[in-house]
Amino acid sequence: MTSSLSQTALHDLSVQQLATALSSKQVSAVEAAQHFLQRAAAHSALGAYVDVNTEVTLAQAAAADARIASGTAGALEGVPIAHKDIFVTRDFATTAGSRMLAGYRSPFDATVVAKLGAGVAGGAPGAGMVTLGKLNCDEFAMGSSNENSAVPPVGFDAPAPVRNPWNTERIPGGSSGGSAVAVAARLTPAATGTDTGGSIRQPASFCGITGIKPTYGRASRYGMVAFASSLDQAGPMARSAEDCALLLTALCGPDLDRDSTSLDVPAENYSRSLKDSIEGLRIGVPQEFFGAGLADDVRAAVNAALAEYEKLGAKLVPISLPRTELSIPVYYIIAPAEASSNLSRFDGVKFGHRAKQYTDLADMYQKTRSEGFGDEVQRRIMIGTYVLSHGYYDAYYLQAQKIRRMIADDFQNAFKVCDVIAGPVAPTVAWKLGEKSDDPVANYLADIFTLPGSLAGLPGMSLPVGFSNTEQDRGMPIGMQLIGNYFQEARLLNAAHRFQLATGFHAAKPAGF
Numbered sequence: 001m002t003s004s005l006s007q008t009a010l011h012d013l014s015v016q017q018l019a020t021a022l023s024s025k026q027v028s029a030v031e032a033a034q035h036f037l038q039r040a041a042a043h044s045a046l047g048a049y050v051d052v053n054t055e056v057t058l059a060q061a062a063a064a065d066a067r068i069a070s071g072t073a074g075a076l077e078g079v080p081i082a083h084k085d086i087f088v089t090r091d092f093a094t095t096a097g098s099r100m101l102a103g104y105r106s107p108f109d110a111t112v113v114a115k116l117g118a119g120v121a122g123g124a125p126g127a128g129m130v131t132l133g134k135l136n137c138d139e140f141a142m143g144s145s146n147e148n149s150a151v152p153p154v155g156f157d158a159p160a161p162v163r164n165p166w167n168t169e170r171i172p173g174g175s176s177g178g179s180a181v182a183v184a185a186r187l188t189p190a191a192t193g194t195d196t197g198g199s200i201r202q203p204a205s206f207c208g209i210t211g212i213k214p215t216y217g218r219a220s221r222y223g224m225v226a227f228a229s230s231l232d233q234a235g236p237m238a239r240s241a242e243d244c245a246l247l248l249t250a251l252c253g254p255d256l257d258r259d260s261t262s263l264d265v266p267a268e269n270y271s272r273s274l275k276d277s278i279e280g281l282r283i284g285v286p287q288e289f290f291g292a293g294l295a296d297d298v299r300a301a302v303n304a305a306l307a308e309y310e311k312l313g314a315k316l317v318p319i320s321l322p323r324t325e326l327s328i329p330v331y332y333i334i335a336p337a338e339a340s341s342n343l344s345r346f347d348g349v350k351f352g353h354r355a356k357q358y359t360d361l362a363d364m365y366q367k368t369r370s371e372g373f374g375d376e377v378q379r380r381i382m383i384g385t386y387v388l389s390h391g392y393y394d395a396y397y398l399q400a401q402k403i404r405r406m407i408a409d410d411f412q413n414a415f416k417v418c419d420v421i422a423g424p425v426a427p428t429v430a431w432k433l434g435e436k437s438d439d440p441v442a443n444y445l446a447d448i449f450t451l452p453g454s455l456a457g458l459p460g461m462s463l464p465v466g467f468s469n470t471e472q473d474r475g476m477p478i479g480m481q482l483i484g485n486y487f488q489e490a491r492l493l494n495a496a497h498r499f500q501l502a503t504g505f506h507a508a509k510p511a512g513f
Helices: 015-023 029-042 054-070 111-116 177-184 201-207 241-251 296-311 324-345 361-372 375-388 393-414 440-445 451-456 489-502
Strands: 049-052 080-084 130-135 191-194 210-213 234-238 282-286 315-319 420-424 460-467 477-484
Touching (some): 015 054, 015 241, 029 054, 029 130, 049 177, 080 177, 130 177, 177 191, 201 460, 234 241, 296 420, 296 477, 296 489, 324 375, 324 393, 324 440, 375 393, 420 489
Parallel strands (some): 080 130
């Protein structure tokens, strides 16, 4: 490492800064990879990583250094990244946080992994990022706290919850909790996540980082272990909107041959308008997001952020999203229904866990799935099977789909008078480990502000806007959510970036990291 970086810790550099340092050869990709691997090992007690392979990572880093030397580097060549363990990878195990997939190794990389890395086979070169490993998540992405993982983290002998670096007795949020923690604790400069009902935005809020879910279909779902196919969407998690823009540019784009839900919309440069003025930007403030259930500290932080936007020239517009409360019952009908179908493939026949003793095929199915799936996954499979069963499909599933369309219409009505919508990400800050473990409904209610945008397929993001000042929650991060109309990711990132230029919340880091 040269003297220009000798006084600066690599883990405090942004994705943009690391990319610049690597391309100018102030630091090598191998040095950067080694640095982050050492940090991941030193802070393994957080439980963020579930698989690392030093040999593979350093080989990727050496290949990145070779491309930099030859002048064929990708946009983010050599910058380290880690992937949520819901994306399949050739060189790392993929478990989706479940016993059902213990030891599974995919023969191919997910499209998102490939696009951020060396590139899709037979396609254009990728961004050139180096994979540090796989990150913990709720089993099959089902959860709001990252307490549902059945896979031991690296350095552990048994499954353990991921711990929030701002307070290790608190949950990090879920299901992308491992991704949020790894970024917040500077164990990786960036991570991938998936958002089905808020699983990028909520953990980003709870861990004080930035995360964005693009419009449904903008990022390929090929190689993402499916939970709810009409809702699942990949997205980046990093410390700033600027970094998220770079990552989103690399991972989005059509994948029509591999993903039937991929949109035939060209990839775009999400950094192009980051610095544009937001003078006159109309920010819709939904009254339903500021009701009695919102904690006072969250309300105060979000209101202060909205006031900051007014100082930047934006205009606040009162709006209504009248079916917000219906998003919870609608989501917990549609998502489990799709999960019960998607997870039917895990039966112990072709791959994954299989019961050791059984009498016949039916007994094998029953024992395999009972042993392989955790309580939350089994709960959602049962709910989904019920609402799809004869006699209940019309009463529950069909009605939920109709209301889903009405929720989407509410957003379109709102966007007639505003450009973006702003509000809290969650009603409270991160709660204590185990606090809601025995109350699934309490976990579900934590998603009330993120579910409507997911059901509508809209882009949404979380950005840090403050910290709690209450006695019981002092110092815990608070995030604000921005929601845009379809394909308006660049506008969201611009609004977030302008806010982050004027404030320093995104630059704060937990003590000791």
